[in-house]
Amino acid sequence: MSNVDPEIFKRALLREKTARKHAEKILEDKSRELYLLTLELQQANQKLEDLIGKKESTLQGVFDNLVDAYVLIDISGNVLEMNHAANKLFGYDITKEELNVVKLIYKEDYQYAIQSFQQLIDKGSFIDYQARVYTKNNGVRNVHINASIIKDKNGIPIGAQGIVTDITNELEQKRIFEEQKKQLSAIVDNSSLGIALTQFGKILQTNKAFQNLLGHTEEELLKKEVIDLSIKDEYIISSNYTKKMIAGEIDTFSVNKRYKKKDGTFFWAKTNVAAVRNPDGSIKYQVALIEDITEQLKSEKQKEQLLENLERTNQDLKDYAHIVSHDLKSPLRNIYALVNWIKEDYSSAFDKIGLTHLAMIEKTLEKMETLINDILSYSSVSNKDELQSNKIDLNILIDEIKNVILIPQNTIVSIKNKLPVINGDSTRIQQLFQNLIGNAVIYMDKQNGTVEIDYEDKKSHYQFSIKDNGVGIKKEYHDKIFKMFESVGDNKNSSGIGLAIVKKIIAIYEGDIWLESTPGIGTTFYFTLKKQ
Numbered sequence: 123m124s125n126v127d128p129e130i131f132k133r134a135l136l137r138e139k140t141a142r143k144h145a146e147k148i149l150e151d152k153s154r155e156l157y158l159l160t161l162e163l164q165q166a167n168q169k170l171e172d173l174i175g176k177k178e179s180t181l182q183g184v185f186d187n188l189v190d191a192y193v194l195i196d197i198s199g200n201v202l203e204m205n206h207a208a209n210k211l212f213g214y215d216i217t218k219e220e221l222n223v224v225k226l227i228y229k230e231d232y233q234y235a236i237q238s239f240q241q242l243i244d245k246g247s248f249i250d251y252q253a254r255v256y257t258k259n260n261g262v263r264n265v266h267i268n269a270s271i272i273k274d275k276n277g278i279p280i281g282a283q284g285i286v287t288d289i290t291n292e293l294e295q296k297r298i299f300e301e302q303k304k305q306l307s308a309i310v311d312n313s314s315l316g317i318a319l320t321q322f323g324k325i326l327q328t329n330k331a332f333q334n335l336l337g338h339t340e341e342e343l344l345k346k347e348v349i350d351l352s353i354k355d356e357y358i359i360s361s362n363y364t365k366k367m368i369a370g371e372i373d374t375f376s377v378n379k380r381y382k383k384k385d386g387t388f389f390w391a392k393t394n395v396a397a398v399r400n401p402d403g404s405i406k407y408q409v410a411l412i413e414d415i416t417e418q419l420k421s422e423k424q425k426e427q428l429l430e431n432l433e434r435t436n437q438d439l440k441d442y443a444h445i446v447s448h449d450l451k452s453p454l455r456n457i458y459a460l461v462n463w464i465k466e467d468y469s470s471a472f473d474k475i476g477l478t479h480l481a482m483i484e485k486t487l488e489k490m491e492t493l494i495n496d497i498l499s500y501s502s503v504s505n506k507d508e509l510q511s512n513k514i515d516l517n518i519l520i521d522e523i524k525n526v527i528l529i530p531q532n533t534i535v536s537i538k539n540k541l542p543v544i545n546g547d548s549t550r551i552q553q554l555f556q557n558l559i560g561n562a563v564i565y566m567d568k569q570n571g572t573v574e575i576d577y578e579d580k581k582s583h584y585q586f587s588i589k590d591n592g593v594g595i596k597k598e599y600h601d602k603i604f605k606m607f608e609s610v611g612d613n614k615n616s617s618g619i620g621l622a623i624v625k626k627i628i629a630i631y632e633g634d635i636w637l638e639s640t641p642g643i644g645t646t647f648y649f650t651l652k653k654q
Contacts, residue, residue: 191286194272197279199223199239211265211288213258228254228262243279246271252289264290316391316412322405323347323364332412335391337384353380353388360393368405373397378415390416451494458487486526509547509630511654516541516555519548520575523556529563533571541577542584545654550627555588557620558647562590583633583650594641604635624649 191208195201201221204212214221227235231253242248247270254262269284310317316332318325328343336343336351349357356379363375374396380388391412398407461483469477517540524535544551555575562573568591578585595603604625628635632652639645 191288192283193223193286194281194283195223196281202281208286211257211260211263211286212255213260226255226257228256230254242269242271242282263288264293316410316414318343318410318412320348320408320410323349326407335383335389335412335414336381342384351381353382356380360395363395364408367395367397367408370403373399381412389414390419451491454487454491454494458484461487509550511545512548513543514546514548514551515543516551519552519555520559523552523559527556527560527563530566530571532569533563533566533573535559535563535573536575538574538576541575541586542579544584544651546631546651550630554624554627554649557624558588558649561620562588562592562645566590566592568592580650583652585648585650587646587648589644589646591644594643595637595639595645596641597639600637600639 189207191211192203192205193201193208194203199222201214201216201223204214204216209215212221212226235253238248238251238253247268249268251267251269253265253267255265257263266287266289267284269282271279272281272283274280310329313329313331316335317329318332319327324347325343328340333340333343338346348360352360356377360375360377360379363372363377366372367375374394376392376394378390378392380390382388392415393413394411396409397405398409400406461480465477465480472480517537520535520537520541529535559573559575563571566573572589572591574589576587576589578587604621625635628649628651631654633650635647635649637645637647
């Protein structure tokens with residue numbers, strides 16, 4: 123060692139020290155880089171976890187809100203997961219009870235289902251699988267299923283998932299559509315009107331009636347155009363309408379024109395043409411309804427004669443109404459005179475109650491005579507212009523009606539909300555309310571009967587309702603009861619014309635009438651009267 127030069131030793135130590143510092147600097151830099159990289163990785167991992175959480179939340183939301191049912195099963199068919207739509211469709215809550223898809227398979231579709239499941243395993247998926255399934259609360263439903271296999275990392279099937287769509291209503295709608303299509307086809311084929319489907323003047327399809335009118339077979343007509351069957355001058359008129367239809371100015375038109383038959387003769391027909399358009403509005407087809415009016419045109423004079431006869435008949439009916447009213451008034455006057463004689467000769471024999479009853483009889487007779495006069499006047503009125511128009515307080519009117527009709531003690535006629543004062547003919551309006559209230563009373567079968575009158579103020583009409591808790595009316599009679607001499611049941615107090623008169627009065631005031639009823643529960647008549 124003594125031979126070593128100290129300077130050399132110092133320089134070696136210095137180089138070693140310098141190298142060590144350089145190595146430490148490199149290590150420090152690398153440690154700093156590693157630390158920063160670690161921070162970046164931690165931040166990236168946190169972002170990734172946040173993103174995964176968001177994706178999971180999004181997927182869960184999609185899963186829960188799928189309109190169609192989603193079902194996840196293991197390879198043995200045990201249901202592992204169902205979304206809300208699946209729970210609603212099948213009626214099972216797998217958090218509370220175990221469920222295997224075999225339990226859902228309709229017995230007659232079992233073999234088909236097993237074959238389809240094997241196909242799912244072999245091919246990995248299937249689409250457009252349709253079958254019937256049992257549900258817990260919804261009976262047997264028709265479903266459409268698209269499914270796929272779930273495999274582990276080694277490619278071994280471990281389960282399956284599927285989207286299940288309830289197509290029960292869709293299939294029913296298709297069935298109804300096909301049935302209606304057949305019915306429509308039958309109607310077209312058997313219609314008494316000629317029907318032709320054309321496209322830009324070319325005949326595409328005709329029914330039997332049209333073929334019979336022209337004397338051509340269907341095959342012969344398919345070789346012709348509309349112009350071949352038309353008179354030139356008359357074709358020009360319908361052609362002008364067709365141009366307007368093509369331009370989109372009109373969708374339908376009607377013309378009277380002559381058609382040439384196969385034997386060379388002609389016939390007059392009323393032709394109604396309607397456009398069938400494409401989504402862009404262009405003409406796709408034209409449908410023509412052809413009605414032979416040859417005989418109709420020859421009977422114009424007969425029609426004029428019929429109108430004259432009708433006017434004469436109407437006058438005869440008015441005269442008859444006068445005669446009938448006279449015949450009705452006579453016994454009423456006799457009863458009125460008899461009551462007066464009884465009062466004059468035997469007034470001392472009656473107590474206060476008896477005299478009150480006699481007074482009520484007189485008042486009723488007076489109202490009956492007034493009503494007969496009003497009916498006579500009504501029989502000569504055919505439109506609103508001939509009616510009188512007065513302010514009518516319906517609350518007072520209802521009170522007057524309650525004094526006219528016989529209301530049993532166990533039946534209460536009441537007004538729910540104060541009724542309006544309206545403009546109208548007092549006679550017709552009284553007839554309207556009296557007939558409806560009277561019907562409610564005479565058809566009352568309850569120990570405690572109620573008849574309730576109410577109304578709503580609509581924009582252009584008043585809507586009234588008369589509700590009772592009587593016998594009710596079956597659905598099949600809801601239209602029939604408004605026809606003359608039609609009534610439900612065999613009540614001796616019903617003439618069968620009351621509701622027909624009601625409907626006529628409402629029609630005069632541009633209103634409508636309908637009812638809601640439950641047999642055994644009661645009936646509510648609704649009607650509207652246009653504000654005057």
